[in-house]
Amino acid sequence: MSKTTQKNIAIIGGGPSAMMLAYVLSKFHTVTIYEKNNxxxxxxxxxxxxxxxFTNSLAGTELAEKYSPKEFMQEAILSFDSKALREWYANLGLETFVGTSGRVFPIKGIKPVEVLNKIKEKLHSQNVIIEYDHEFIGFDENKNVKIKFKDEIKTLIADYYIFALGGSSWSVTGSDGKWTKHFEEIGVNIIPFESSNCGVNINWDNHIVENHAGKPLKNISVTVDGTTLKGEAVITKYGLEGNVIYPIIPKVRKLLKTKIKVEIKIDFKPDNTIDDLLKRVSNKKISSKDYGKLFNLKREQLALIKCYTTKEEYLSVELFIRKIKNLSIPVESLRDIEESISTVGGIDIEELNPDFSLKNHPKIYCIGEMVDWDAPTGGFLLQGAFSMGHLAGKSIYDIINKAI
Ligand SMILES: Cc1cc2nc3c(=O)[nH]c(=O)nc-3n(C[C@H](O)[C@H](O)[C@H](O)COP(=O)(O)OP(=O)(O)OC[C@H]3O[C@@H](n4cnc5c(N)ncnc54)[C@H](O)[C@@H]3O)c2cc1C
Incomplete structure (x- = not known):
């Protein structure tokens, strides 16, 4: 592409979605990233x-299934899936491996900062300009982008503006969600942020908090509203957290908005049927003191069951077995947005074209977690951010090429 067809691309926000977009477009155009942090x-x-x-070993349509709304994310995921992302990492000199439950990690010894440095090196080699301490502070009356640098307010003039400002959790990282009002001012609908991939608040008995906070509940299954998942949870002072809890959050979030009482049902022995457990006690005289050994239950598991059963249920071995397999624990609320791994909410997807440009402002794009989509932990969040950056970059590249 010749110099005259080179366009100016302004990316506002400097997370993974922004870095991928900068990588895609900087081979052909002048790309500047404006990031408020240093x-x-x-x-x-x-x-x-x-x-x-980094990502997950699921690829193609299986990977796309993990996103909601699936229809909204599908094109981005399919056009740059986990295989493509792992290849991209490999080209940067970052080998990956598939770990437990399909999660993809950098090979041992590679530190996160080294990964980031490799990506930055690539961007520098493609002449991406990075302006640190540059904060997006809104749009002017002509809908130009205003950026604050020290005491100076600049108006950006570019051919395309891509916003990649992140969600609203862990504000210490810079992703504080304060940008929403600026988009509302130019008529873009914003969905309020809510926690995702977070813990749940449970009104624990003091005994649980004092004696069992911090202990894991390994190899359990958890059911909410007909969805069952196997994994591990951790008892915390406030409730439950962990890899089996995060994927059920969308259902819990939805139910908490109704008047229905929200309960998590725990099966402490998902690999055993009720009959298997009954066989262990047939023709034996059992005391509740034997439960731990007999059913291989730890103190914290016994304590939880005791808290959520009546005395009669606890003392009857048959009823106790039913509780091992199905213990209902009421959920009060989700943990605060600030501490959740990701957020839902932000730019309403109805405002966006399939390539993530705004329907009413086609030269403005919004990508990454600032847009209202959701995915569980396990590498799907970073994959989603990278895929969106890739698709938006490709789309801008095609639009410019067609116009030449
Ligand atoms: C504790 C934790 C663990 C996680 N672990 C994983 C994991 O193992 N795997 C996984 O897939 N995902 C994980 N995630 C999620 C993942 O990090 C995010 O989904 C991803 O970083 C989102 O990328 P993004 O580009 O959309 O935005 P972000 O990474 O949030 O980047 C947004 C950028 O925009 C900048 N910005 C914000 N406002 C302004 C402004 N006004 N002006 C200029 N710049 C601005 C911010 O400073 C920030 O640098 C984790 C998240 C957390 C909090």
Whole structure:
């Protein structure tokens, strides 16, 4: 592409979705990222502190199934799925491996900051300009983008503006959701942010908090409103957290908005049927003191069951077995947005074209977690952000090419 056909691309926000878009377009156009922090990818680094799932081993349509609304995310996911993302990482010199439950990690020894540095090196090699400490503060009366740098307010002049401002959790990373009012001012509908991939608040008995907070509940299954998942939860001071809890949050969130009492049903022995457990007690005289050994239940499991059963149920071994298989625990609410792994809400998807440009402002795009979509943990969030950046980049590239 010649210099004269080069366009100016302004990306506002510097997370994974922005970096992917910058990578796609900077091979052909002048790309500038405006980030309010003094570094890119702060939330990416936070994600790296826990189990750093780059993506998931599910690919193609199986991967697309994990997103909601699926129809909205499908094209982005299918056109740049987990295989494509792993190849991209590999080209940057970052080998990956598939770990437990299909999560894809960088190979051992590679630190999150090294991953970020590799991506940044690539962007620098493609001449991406990065303006740190540049904060988006709204649109002027002509809908131009206003950016604050120190005490100066600049008006950006570019051919395309891509916003990648993130969701609203972990505001310390820069993704504070404060941008929503600016979009409302230009007539873009905003869906209020809510927690996703978060813990649930449960009104625990003091005994549970004092004696069992921090203990894991391994190999359990959890059912909410007909959906059952197997995995692990952790008892916390406020309720439950963990990989089996996060995927049921969309259902819990929906139910909490109704007047129906929301309950999580725990099966502590998902690999055993009620009959299997009954066989262990047939023709034996059982005391409740034997339950732990007999059913291989830990103190915290026994304590939870005791809290949510009547004395009569606890002392009858048959009724106790039914509780092992199906213990209902009422949920009060979701954990606060600030501490959740991701958020739903933000830019209403009805405002966007399939390539993530705004229907009423076609030169403005919105990508990543700032848009109202959802996915569980397990690598699907970063994959979603990268895929959106890739699709928007490709679309802008095609539009410019067609116009030449
Ligand atoms: C604790 C934790 C662990 C996680 N672990 C994983 C994981 O293992 N796997 C996974 O797939 N996902 C994980 N995630 C989620 C993942 O990190 C996010 O979904 C992803 O970073 C979203 O990318 P994004 O590009 O949309 O936005 P973000 O990464 O949030 O980036 C948005 C950027 O915009 C900037 N910005 C905001 N407002 C302005 C403004 N007004 N002006 C200029 N810049 C602005 C912010 O400073 C930020 O740099 C985790 C998240 C958390 C909090």
């Amino acid at each position: 570094g890119l990818g702060n939330k990416f680094l936070v994600a790296g502190k826990g189990g750093f799932n």
